[in-house]
Amino acid sequence: MRYELYYWPSIQGRGEFVRLALEEAGADYVDVARLPARHGMGMPALMRWLDGATIERPPFAPPYLKVGELVIGQTANILQYLGPRLGLAPRAEAGRIWTHQLQLTLADLINExxxxxxxxxxxxYYEDQKLEARRRTADFREQRLPKFLDYFEQVLQRNPRRGSYMVGARLSYVDLSVFQLIAGLRYAFPRLMTGLAPQYRGLFDLHDRVAIRPRIAAYLASKRRIAFNQQGIFRHYPELDQPL
Amino acid sequence: MRYELYYWPSIQGRGEFVRLALEEAGADYVDVARLPARHGMGMPALMRWLDGATIERPPFAPPYLKVGELVIGQTANILQYLGPRLGLAPRAEAGRIWTHQLQLTLADLINExxxxxxxxxxxxYYEDQKLEARRRTADFREQRLPKFLDYFEQVLQRNPRRGSYMVGARLSYVDLSVFQLIAGLRYAFPRLMTGLAPQYRGLFDLHDRVAIRPRIAAYLASKRRIAFNQQGIFRHYPELDQPL
Structure with a gap:
C-alpha cells in the first residue's frame, strides 16, 4: 500500500509529524506537493482536495493522507490511523487511546x-503583530511551556517501563512527535531551551535517542527533511527568545 | 456501565460536548465535580486525577471520562470512544475516521x-488584553469564522444523505457539537450571528433540530445544563460583537 501525503511543500509544519512516522517505519509513501506538477503532483494536486467542488469529504487543511480511496485529515487522526499499521502504537485499546490522547495534547502545545x-x-505578517507576540511569548515562556513540558516529562517518568519511551516499552508515534517538538523548540528558542534542559532531561534524552535511530538519522541527513525556516510553526525571532 | 465525567463544575466549556452526547443517549453518568465533596465527589475528586503523584496516565486537563479503570482525556478522544458505544457514530471505520476528523476541526475552531x-x-483577565482581543476578534469575524462555517456548511450540503446530519443518515456526536457551536456563537456574538444566519442555513437548521430532540430538550430545560456565562469559552462582550 502506497501512502500519499499531502502537505505544504516548503515547511515542516504539522506534516512533519506524519513524515517522521512514515520514515521511521520505512513506509512506501510519496510527498505529493513536493513532486512536479507536470507529473500530476505538486501544489495543483494538493489544492484539488481542498478546493474541488465535488469532494464529498474534504479536509479543512493539510496535512492529509490518501490511502486507497480514503482521505484522512487532521494530524493526530492520521497518526492514529497509521500507528497500528506501521507498528508505532500499542496493541491494546487502552494503550492506543492513551497514545492518541498524548498526541492531541501535543497538538494543543503546537498550536500555542x-x-x-x-x-x-x-x-x-509577524511584523504586524510584534508587540502582541512579545506579550504572548512572555506568558508562553513563563507559564504555558513549563506546564506542558512538566506534564510530558512526568508522563515519561511515570511510564512503568521507565525511562525509554512515552508509552509502554516500545517506540510509538508520540516519541517521534516529542523529538520534533524538542528539535523545533531548540530552533525557535535556543537560549530558553538551553536553560530548561536540566529540568527536562528525560524529554531531551528521548530526542537524542530518536535522532540516532538509523532510519530517522538517514532521513534527517537527506533532502527529504526540509530545514527549519521562518515560514513554519517553529520560528526563530531573537527578540522572543529569552532565558527564564 | 456508569460513566464518570470530570469537568469544571461552573461552566459548559469543553465538557459540554461530552455532556450532550451522554444526555442524547440517555447514558448512566455522573458529573463528578458538581456533586458534593462530602460524598467523595466535587472538586477534590477532580483534582486528584490532575495532581495525584501516583497517577500513571494523568490527563493534562479536564474534561476526562472514567470508564471502569480507564481514564480518557481530550474531548475529541472521549467522543471517539463514546460514539460507537452510545450509538452516536457510524459503524464503518471510514465513517468513524471522518466523524473524528470533523470533531478535531471543530476543536480547532473552539480554540480560536x-x-x-x-x-x-x-x-x-480579559480586561488585561482588551485591545488585543479587539484586534484578534476582528480577524476572527472577517476571516476565520467564515472559513470554518463555510467548511462545515459545505460538509453538511455534500453529505449524500443530504440535508439532515453532518455524517451519513443518522445523528452523530458531531451534530451535537455543531448544535453547541451555533448556540455558543449566538450567545457570544448575537449581532454577528444574526447577520450570518442566511448564509449558513443548514447549520442553523441542524442546531434547531437538535434542540428539539426529546432528550436534548429535556436536558436544556433541566438544572444539569449550566447557563452560558462569562467564564466559559463563549463569552458575550458587546464591544467584540459587530455585524460583518
Missing amino acids: IHDTHHPIASGL | IHDTHHPIASGL
Whole structure:
C-alpha cells in the first residue's frame, strides 16, 4: 500500500509529524506537493482536495493522507490511523487511546507555539503583530511551556517501563512527535531551551535517542527533511527568545 | 456501565460536548465535580486525577471520562470512544475516521473562539488584553469564522444523505457539537450571528433540530445544563460583537 501525503511543500509544519512516522517505519509513501506538477503532483494536486467542488469529504487543511480511496485529515487522526499499521502504537485499546490522547495534547502545545509569533491573525505578517507576540511569548515562556513540558516529562517518568519511551516499552508515534517538538523548540528558542534542559532531561534524552535511530538519522541527513525556516510553526525571532 | 465525567463544575466549556452526547443517549453518568465533596465527589475528586503523584496516565486537563479503570482525556478522544458505544457514530471505520476528523476541526475552531477574548494569556483577565482581543476578534469575524462555517456548511450540503446530519443518515456526536457551536456563537456574538444566519442555513437548521430532540430538550430545560456565562469559552462582550 502506497501512502500519499499531502502537505505544504516548503515547511515542516504539522506534516512533519506524519513524515517522521512514515520514515521511521520505512513506509512506501510519496510527498505529493513536493513532486512536479507536470507529473500530476505538486501544489495543483494538493489544492484539488481542498478546493474541488465535488469532494464529498474534504479536509479543512493539510496535512492529509490518501490511502486507497480514503482521505484522512487532521494530524493526530492520521497518526492514529497509521500507528497500528506501521507498528508505532500499542496493541491494546487502552494503550492506543492513551497514545492518541498524548498526541492531541501535543497538538494543543503546537498550536500555542504557533500563536507565540501569530497571536492576532495567522493571515498577517509577524511584523504586524510584534508587540502582541512579545506579550504572548512572555506568558508562553513563563507559564504555558513549563506546564506542558512538566506534564510530558512526568508522563515519561511515570511510564512503568521507565525511562525509554512515552508509552509502554516500545517506540510509538508520540516519541517521534516529542523529538520534533524538542528539535523545533531548540530552533525557535535556543537560549530558553538551553536553560530548561536540566529540568527536562528525560524529554531531551528521548530526542537524542530518536535522532540516532538509523532510519530517522538517514532521513534527517537527506533532502527529504526540509530545514527549519521562518515560514513554519517553529520560528526563530531573537527578540522572543529569552532565558527564564 | 456508569460513566464518570470530570469537568469544571461552573461552566459548559469543553465538557459540554461530552455532556450532550451522554444526555442524547440517555447514558448512566455522573458529573463528578458538581456533586458534593462530602460524598467523595466535587472538586477534590477532580483534582486528584490532575495532581495525584501516583497517577500513571494523568490527563493534562479536564474534561476526562472514567470508564471502569480507564481514564480518557481530550474531548475529541472521549467522543471517539463514546460514539460507537452510545450509538452516536457510524459503524464503518471510514465513517468513524471522518466523524473524528470533523470533531478535531471543530476543536480547532473552539480554540480560536476562546482566543478571541484571551489572545495573550489564558491566565490573565480579559480586561488585561482588551485591545488585543479587539484586534484578534476582528480577524476572527472577517476571516476565520467564515472559513470554518463555510467548511462545515459545505460538509453538511455534500453529505449524500443530504440535508439532515453532518455524517451519513443518522445523528452523530458531531451534530451535537455543531448544535453547541451555533448556540455558543449566538450567545457570544448575537449581532454577528444574526447577520450570518442566511448564509449558513443548514447549520442553523441542524442546531434547531437538535434542540428539539426529546432528550436534548429535556436536558436544556433541566438544572444539569449550566447557563452560558462569562467564564466559559463563549463569552458575550458587546464591544467584540459587530455585524460583518
